[in-house]
Amino acid sequence: MSLIFKGNVAHLVDQVTVEDAETLLEWLTQQPVGKVNLKKLEHLHAANLQVLMATCPKVTAWPANPDTRAWLDAALQQS
Amino acid sequence: MNALLQQFLQESREALESIGSTLLAMEREPGDHSRLGELFRLVHTLKGNSGLFDFPALTAVLHAAEDVMDAVRNDALGFSQPLADQLLDAADYVSAFLDAVESQGTPGADFQVPPRKLVEGLRSWLATPALEGANSGVALVSTQNSRLPVDLPSAVRDLLIDAINAERTAFLLDYQPAADCFFQGTDPLHQVRQLPDVLWRRIRPLEAWLPAAEIDAYACNLRFEILLLASEESLAEHFRYVADQATWWPITLASLQSVDESVDTASGSDLAGFEPLALDILSTQYQALSACSQEPWPSGQHVAIVTTLERVLASQDDVTAMAAFQDCREQSNRQNDAKPLLSWLSGAMEKAIADDTPSTGPVTTPVQGELGGRPIACQALALGVAPDQADTITPRRADETASQAPAKVLKVEQEKIDRLMNLIGEIVVAKNGLPYLAERAEEQYGQRELAREIKAQYAVVNRIAEDLQDAIMQVRMMPVSFILQRFPRLVRDITRKLDKKVNLILEGEDTEADKAMIEALADPLVHIVRNSLDHGLEAPAERLAAGKPETGTLRIRASQNADHVVISIEDDGRGIDPQKIKVKVAAKGLVEPAALEAMSDQELVNLVFLPGFSTAEQVSDLSGRGVGMDVVRSGIEKVGGHLRLASQVGQGTQLSLSLPLSMAVTQVMVIESGGQRFGIPMDQVMETVRLPDNAIHTIKHQPTAQLRGRTIPLKGLNQLLAVPLEQVRNEDDEYALMVLRSRSELVGLLIDDFYGSIDIILKPMVGILGELSGYSGTAVMGDGSILMILNPTELFA
Numbered sequence: 001m002s003l004i005f006k007g008n009v010a011h012l013v014d015q016v017t018v019e020d021a022e023t024l025l026e027w028l029t030q031q032p033v034g035k036v037n038l039k040k041l042e043h044l045h046a047a048n049l050q051v052l053m054a055t056c057p058k059v060t061a062w063p064a065n066p067d068t069r070a071w072l073d074a075a076l077q078q079s
Numbered sequence: 080m081n082a083l084l085q086q087f088l089q090e091s092r093e094a095l096e097s098i099g100s101t102l103l104a105m106e107r108e109p110g111d112h113s114r115l116g117e118l119f120r121l122v123h124t125l126k127g128n129s130g131l132f133d134f135p136a137l138t139a140v141l142h143a144a145e146d147v148m149d150a151v152r153n154d155a156l157g158f159s160q161p162l163a164d165q166l167l168d169a170a171d172y173v174s175a176f177l178d179a180v181e182s183q184g185t186p187g188a189d190f191q192v193p194p195r196k197l198v199e200g201l202r203s204w205l206a207t208p209a210l211e212g213a214n215s216g217v218a219l220v221s222t223q224n225s226r227l228p229v230d231l232p233s234a235v236r237d238l239l240i241d242a243i244n245a246e247r248t249a250f251l252l253d254y255q256p257a258a259d260c261f262f263q264g265t266d267p268l269h270q271v272r273q274l275p276d277v278l279w280r281r282i283r284p285l286e287a288w289l290p291a292a293e294i295d296a297y298a299c300n301l302r303f304e305i306l307l308l309a310s311e312e313s314l315a316e317h318f319r320y321v322a323d324q325a326t327w328w329p330i331t332l333a334s335l336q337s338v339d340e341s342v343d344t345a346s347g348s349d350l351a352g353f354e355p356l357a358l359d360i361l362s363t364q365y366q367a368l369s370a371c372s373q374e375p376w377p378s379g380q381h382v383a384i385v386t387t388l389e390r391v392l393a394s395q396d397d398v399t400a401m402a403a404f405q406d407c408r409e410q411s412n413r414q415n416d417a418k419p420l421l422s423w424l425s426g427a428m429e430k431a432i433a434d435d436t437p438s439t440g441p442v443t444t445p446v447q448g449e450l451g452g453r454p455i456a457c458q459a460l461a462l463g464v465a466p467d468q469a470d471t472i473t474p475r476r477a478d479e480t481a482s483q484a485p486a487k488v489l490k491v492e493q494e495k496i497d498r499l500m501n502l503i504g505e506i507v508v509a510k511n512g513l514p515y516l517a518e519r520a521e522e523q524y525g526q527r528e529l530a531r532e533i534k535a536q537y538a539v540v541n542r543i544a545e546d547l548q549d550a551i552m553q554v555r556m557m558p559v560s561f562i563l564q565r566f567p568r569l570v571r572d573i574t575r576k577l578d579k580k581v582n583l584i585l586e587g588e589d590t591e592a593d594k595a596m597i598e599a600l601a602d603p604l605v606h607i608v609r610n611s612l613d614h615g616l617e618a619p620a621e622r623l624a625a626g627k628p629e630t631g632t633l634r635i636r637a638s639q640n641a642d643h644v645v646i647s648i649e650d651d652g653r654g655i656d657p658q659k660i661k662v663k664v665a666a667k668g669l670v671e672p673a674a675l676e677a678m679s680d681q682e683l684v685n686l687v688f689l690p691g692f693s694t695a696e697q698v699s700d701l702s703g704r705g706v707g708m709d710v711v712r713s714g715i716e717k718v719g720g721h722l723r724l725a726s727q728v729g730q731g732t733q734l735s736l737s738l739p740l741s742m743a744v745t746q747v748m749v750i751e752s753g754g755q756r757f758g759i760p761m762d763q764v765m766e767t768v769r770l771p772d773n774a775i776h777t778i779k780h781q782p783t784a785q786l787r788g789r790t791i792p793l794k795g796l797n798q799l800l801a802v803p804l805e806q807v808r809n810e811d812d813e814y815a816l817m818v819l820r821s822r823s824e825l826v827g828l829l830i831d832d833f834y835g836s837i838d839i840i841l842k843p844m845v846g847i848l849g850e851l852s853g854y855s856g857t858a859v860m861g862d863g864s865i866l867m868i869l870n871p872t873e874l875f876a
Contacts, residue, residue, distance in 0.1 A: 047299070071282070
C-alpha cells in the first residue's frame with residue numbers, strides 16, 4: 001500500500017500511483033487539518049502532485065530521495 | 080536497410096500520394112466528409128507507423144498534421160486553401176524525410192530536429208483558427224527572452240553561465256500537459272523527471288486551483304518550467320509524443336544578461352524595433368558590403384546590396400531609418416564610394432545589437448547562432464502563407480471512379496522483373512535458333528524426320544515463350560495515372576504562381592503502358608504542361624478580353640491506339656502564331672529566309688522543335704530554362720515515340736505524344752544493302768515497292784520519285800552509310816524502295832533487297848558505339864548473328 005493513513009497524517013510511500021489520487025483528494029478534502037508525510041516517497045504520479053498543490057496540506061516530512069525532494073520543492077515550496 | 084523500414088518507406092510513399100491527391104480533391108469540395116475521414120485515417124496511420132522507428136522529427140510533423148486533420152474532421156476548423164498549403168508542405172517534408180532515410184538508411188542531420196516552423200505553423204491552426212497561420216509562431220519567438228524567469232537563484236545562474244561557457248546548450252522548457260493526459264497513460268511528472276541535467280524547475284498550476292471540493296484530480300492543471308542542459312535533438316526525442324505540449328527556447332549568455340538588466344528594447348536606435356529577420360538580413364548585407372567596399376562604386380554587387388537594403392527597410396515601416404539610409408545612399412552615389420553607406424549601416428547595426436535582443440548580429444556563442452537562425456525560419460513561414468486566394472484552379476478528374484488497387488498485391492523490386500525480362504528475351508532469341516537447327520538437320524544430314532520433330536518442338540517452345548513474354552509485359556504494365564497524378568499538384572502550384580486560372584482535366588488515367596515507357600514520358604510531359612501553362616494559357620484578364628471563359632482548360636488525355644499509347648495535351652490558350660515563329664526564326668537565323676517563306680503554317684508551327692528556339696518573349700522561371708521543345712521531342716523519340724503539334728491562333732494548342740506500349744520487343748523489317756543486313760523499325764515503314772530506274776527524276780540534285788501522286792525524296796542507304804557501292808537492282812532493272820515515315824514526312828530509302836519482318840529484343844549500343852545516332856541498337860538473330868537496327872529519322876537528319 002503506497003498510501004497509508006495514520007490518524008490525520010497520510011503517509012505517501014514508495015510509488016504513489018494515479019489510482020491513489022482520488023483517495024488522497026477525498027481524504028484531504030475531508031480532513032482539513034490533514035498532513036502528509038513524504039519521507040519514504042520515491043515517486044508520485046502527477047495527479048497526486050496536483051492534489052497536494054491544490055490542497056496545500058502541511059508536510060510533516062520531506063522526501064529523503066533528493067531528486068524527489070527537488071521536484072516536490074519546485075511544486076510546493078513557493079509563494 | 081531492414082525489411083520493416085523498407086516496408087514503412089513503401090507504404091508511406093503510397094500514403095503520401097493518396098494524401099496529396101485527397102488534399103487537392105478536398106480543395107475542390109471542402110465539404111466532403113468522406114474524404115476528410117480518409118485523410119485523417121491516412122495521416123493517422125502514417126504517424127502510427129513512424130512511431131515504430133526512431134524518427135522524432137517525422138512523428139512530430141505527422142502528429143501536428145493529424146491533430147489539425149482531427150480538428151477539421153470534427154468541424155472545429157474549416158478547411159481552406161492556406162491550410163491545404165500547409166498540409167502539402169508537411170507532405171513535402173515527409174517526402175524529403177523518406178528520401179533521406181531511403182538513401183542513407185537514417186534521417187540524416189537535417190531531419191533530427193522537428194521542423195519548428197512547420198509544426199508550429201500547423202499547430203497555430205488549432206490555437207487560433209481564425210487568425211493567419213504563422214502569427215503565433217512569430218510571437219512565440221520574439222517574446223522568448225521575456226520568458227526567462229527573472230527570479231532565477233544566483234547559484235542556478237552561475238551553473239548556467241558555466242555550462243554555456245563550456246559550450247553546452249541550455250534550454251528553457253515549458254511543458255503544459257494536456258488536461259486529459261492522465262487518461263492517456265502519461266505521467267507528466269515522470270516525464271520531466273527523466274530529463275537529464277535539470278538545473279532549475281518550477282511547477283505551477285496552469286489556472287488557479289478551484290476549492291478543494293470541486294477539484295478534479297484527473298484533469299491535469301500543471302505547468303512545468305524547467306531549465307536544463309540538453310541538446311535540442313534529445314528534447315525533441317523526449318517530447319516527441321507530446322510535441323504540441325512542450326516548447327523550449329535556447330538560452331544564451333546574452334539573453335541572461337538582458338533579463339538581468341531588463342533593458343527596454345524599444346529605445347531609439349535607428350534599427351530598433353526591427354524584426355530579427357530584418358536585422359539578420361541587414362547584418363548579412365553589412366558583411367557583404369564591407370567585403371566589397373574596395374570595389375569601384377557602384378559595382379553590380381553594390382547595386383544588389385543597396386536594393387536589398389532598401390527593400391528590407393521599406394518592409395519595416397521605419398521612416399527615420401529609411402530617410403537616413405537614403406541620405407547615405409545619395410552620399411555614396413556622389414562620392415562614388417561605399418563608405419558613407421557602410422559607416423551608417425555599421426553604426427545602426429551596432430546600436431541595434433547593443434539595444435535589441437541579442438537574437439542577431441555577430442555570433443558570439445554557438446548557441447546564439449542557433450537562436451539567430453530560428454526567427455528566420457518562422458518569418459519565412461509568415462511570408463509563405465499567402466493571403467487567402469480565390470480558387471484559382473479546380474482540377475477535376477473526369478474519371479472519378481478510377482479503379483482501386485487490387486486487394487492482393489505482391490511487391491517485387493524492379494530489378495528482379497528486369498532480370499526476368501532479360502532472361503525471357505534470351506529465351507526468345509535462343510528459341511529462334513531451333514528453325515536453323517531443323518534446316519541443318521534436313522539439308523546437311525538428310526534427317527527430314529528429325530527436322531520435323533524439331534520444328535514441332537519449336538512450335539511448343541515458341542508458344543510458351545510468347546506467353547511468357549506477354550506475361551512479363553503485363554507485369555511491367557503500369558497505368559498512366561502513375562505520372563498523371565502529379566499534375567493536379569503541379570498545375571495548382573504553377574497557376575497560383577502565375578496568377579492564372581486553369582481547370583485541369585485528366586482522362587484515361589487507367590490506360591496502361593510499360594513502366595520504362597511511362598517513366599520516359601514523365602519529364603517531357605512536365606515540360607509540355609509547364610509550357611502550356613506559362614506560354615499557352617493567358618491570364619484571366621486577357622482571356623476575358625478575348626471573349627473566352629476566365630478559367631482556361633488544360634486537358635490531358637491518355638488512350639491506347641493499337642500498340643501505341645497516345646497522350647494528348649490540349650489547352651484553349653492563345654495558340655502558336657506561325658507568323659511570330661517565322662519572325663523569330665528569321666531573327667535567330669535558324670532557317671534560310673527563302674525556305675521560311677515557302678513553309679506552310681503547320682510547318683512553321685513545327686519549327687518550335689528546332690534546337691535553340693524559344694518562343695517566350697521573356698524567360699520565366701517556369702519554362703524556358705534553355706530546355707526547349709527539341710529536348711522534349713528527342714526524349715520522346717529516344718524511346719521510339721513521336722510527337723505531333725497542332726495549333727490554332729487564339730484557340731489553343733494540341734500536342735499528342737505517341738509511344739509504343741512496350742520497349743521490350745520491336746518488330747523490324749530486315750533489309751540488305753551493300754552486302755549487309757540491317758533492321759528497320761516496322762512502325763516507320765509505310766510501304767515497300769519496286770521502283771523502275773526510269774521513274775527516278777532528279778530535282779535540284781535531289782533524286783525523287785512520284786508515288787501515288789506524291790513526290791518523295793529518295794536516298795540511297797549505301798550513300799547514307801558511306802558505302803562506296805551502287806544500290807543493286809533486280810533483273811527487271813528495278814530498285815528496292817522502302818517508303819519510311821520520318822517526323823511526319825515521307826522519305827524513300829533505296830536498298831538492295833527486302834527480307835521478312837521479325838521480332839527482336841533491341842539492345843541499345845553502349846560506349847563509343849552508342850554515340851552513333853544512325854543506329855538505334857542491335858539485336859541477336861536466331862542463328863547467332865548480329866543485326867544492326869537503323870534509326871532512319873537520325874539518318875535522314
